[in-house]
Amino acid sequence: MIAPRVSASTSRLPLAARVGAVAWPSFFAAGVATMVFFAVVDPDRLATITWPTLNVSRGVGYTLGFFMFWVCTLASSLFTSLLLKPRGDVPVDDENA
Amino acid sequence: MNERIPLQLVDGDEGTLYARQPKVYPREIKGRFQRLRNAAVLWLLGMFYVFPWLNWDGRQMVLFDLPHRKFYILGLTFWPQDFFFMAWLLIMAGLSLFFFTALAGRLWCGYACPQTVWTEAFLWIERKIEGDRNQRMRLDKAPWGAKKFARKGLKQLAWIAFALWTGFTFVGFFTPIRELAGEVAHFDLGGWEMFWIAFYGFATYGNAGFLREQVCKYMCPYARFQGAMFDRDTLIISYDEPRGEDRGHRKRGTPSVLDWADKDGERPALGDCIDCQACVQVCPTGIDIRNGLQVGCIACAACIDACDAIMDKMAYPRGLIRYTTEHAMEGKPSRVLRVRTLIYATVLLLLAGAFAWSIGHRSMLLAEVLRDRNALWRAGPAGSVENSYTLKLVNKSDQPMTLTLSLDGDTPLVLVGRQRLDIAGGEVASVPVTLRAPAGSVHGRQRVTLQLNSTDPNASQPVADVTTAFFAPSDSP
Numbered sequence: 001m002i003a004p005r006v007s008a009s010t011s012r013l014p015l016a017a018r019v020g021a022v023a024w025p026s027f028f029a030a031g032v033a034t035m036v037f038f039a040v041v042d043p044d045r046l047a048t049i050t051w052p053t054l055n056v057s058r059g060v061g062y063t064l065g066f067f068m069f070w071v072c073t074l075a076s077s078l079f080t081s082l083l084l085k086p087r088g089d090v091p092v093d094d095e096n097a
Numbered sequence: 098m099n100e101r102i103p104l105q106l107v108d109g110d111e112g113t114l115y116a117r118q119p120k121v122y123p124r125e126i127k128g129r130f131q132r133l134r135n136a137a138v139l140w141l142l143g144m145f146y147v148f149p150w151l152n153w154d155g156r157q158m159v160l161f162d163l164p165h166r167k168f169y170i171l172g173l174t175f176w177p178q179d180f181f182f183m184a185w186l187l188i189m190a191g192l193s194l195f196f197f198t199a200l201a202g203r204l205w206c207g208y209a210c211p212q213t214v215w216t217e218a219f220l221w222i223e224r225k226i227e228g229d230r231n232q233r234m235r236l237d238k239a240p241w242g243a244k245k246f247a248r249k250g251l252k253q254l255a256w257i258a259f260a261l262w263t264g265f266t267f268v269g270f271f272t273p274i275r276e277l278a279g280e281v282a283h284f285d286l287g288g289w290e291m292f293w294i295a296f297y298g299f300a301t302y303g304n305a306g307f308l309r310e311q312v313c314k315y316m317c318p319y320a321r322f323q324g325a326m327f328d329r330d331t332l333i334i335s336y337d338e339p340r341g342e343d344r345g346h347r348k349r350g351t352p353s354v355l356d357w358a359d360k361d362g363e364r365p366a367l368g369d370c371i372d373c374q375a376c377v378q379v380c381p382t383g384i385d386i387r388n389g390l391q392v393g394c395i396a397c398a399a400c401i402d403a404c405d406a407i408m409d410k411m412a413y414p415r416g417l418i419r420y421t422t423e424h425a426m427e428g429k430p431s432r433v434l435r436v437r438t439l440i441y442a443t444v445l446l447l448l449a450g451a452f453a454w455s456i457g458h459r460s461m462l463l464a465e466v467l468r469d470r471n472a473l474w475r476a477g478p479a480g481s482v483e484n485s486y487t488l489k490l491v492n493k494s495d496q497p498m499t500l501t502l503s504l505d506g507d508t509p510l511v512l513v514g515r516q517r518l519d520i521a522g523g524e525v526a527s528v529p530v531t532l533r534a535p536a537g538s539v540h541g542r543q544r545v546t547l548q549l550n551s552t553d554p555n556a557s558q559p560v561a562d563v564t565t566a567f568f569a570p571s572d573s574p
Contacts (some may be wrong), residue, residue, distance in 0.1 A: 013315065016308055021315065039180035042166060058164045058165075063289055
């Protein structure tokens, strides 16, 4: 008996959807993380205990912090999307399985 | 015996399951719900673009002053230590989303979501420059020529200008917008300000000009989980299938099925849907509402207005597509008051009340005490023992404060040095404090509480106490 595989692979989604599924949640998570982190930590004081020789203003600190968080969350989202890609040698579970 | 069943593997064909989405050209439509939506768009965008320019007590009314780590909202000043309020506010926002979704479905999506609001604004610009739906479709099909180039170029220019203005306003919420405007006028913009204006502008342009309904369909988490807040009494936009089907074209003057008087006779073959496609053409996400409730429906009610206009033209009663509930469609009564809405409303009211109360009663003084790290204790005059501390005081208000420092409770310790403290509005003060224990009065570790009282006899606030430890050598050396 042939069981047609009806679960579509994620690669069928439009490009915007695939990029968005990685970029958007990571952007959102980075925004929340930045907010919580800098509510507690003053970037000025963080700068003095890390690289005091560099002149890092608060504005730059926030920006760097946000992008650092975003790089982390983006990498994680990308990793997840990679692991969720269907593999040829592993049968895909569908409702019939 | 064994019949062959023709089976086809659908997996192999490119784009069978996810058909390439054709570009959506939403047609403009007038009607009562669109007037409501336009009002919402104007109100929300107005708040966004105008608020940073308004002043309150000589200061920007809404300013999230990140460089100085202070938020000014309507005359209230918030410090990073007040972050708790923001988290609380976000919880309340989430809960009200639940409440309104349970009550009336995706109100948020249709009327208030920034994605919808800015998409409407970008669509408006597109319509002004490229014309109505048919003109836009024709323009896209037409070969590239001077006219098409001029139209498309003008639209892009207008979009980019609007997006940059949006980015500028966004940054204006974080750095004083009047200063920012001066910097822009003198081409003296800081690198990071420029970067954020461009970044936010680009995000606006990409989301509202380019991605549009794809954000709702593929990226929005709310679209995926909003169904959990729905029940059979939730307002949804629905096509009245029993009334509408079978759909089809008909001669003008054919009466509505609702007027079909002879209940014993056979129902006319044609329902009230004349299959004019108006509801499909106006849909900003390009769905056909007649296929039932779908995740792509952002509940903008454009199809209701479109269908109502057609029903008016046909002299049929309105409401072939309408706001209704599943219970109403089954002919059962719908209830607004029900366990789900009552629970959401109660929790929301409690949270809001507690929020307002704590904003009104929040302490304007923040006090913290740090022990001197260099020595546990030192010998004072006449065999006494002294400990030193740094008292960190933050005056969160804009008015100067005068405080008196005292020791709480019954303790042999005495305060050395000044006990009257003046702190300017918004100042963060570090006050050295020394405590002295007379000879032999204290051994080992002892808890001690410093109390701060206002000198103003009328004010019970601000009072703060901070507890720390006092160390003295133990009995037996």
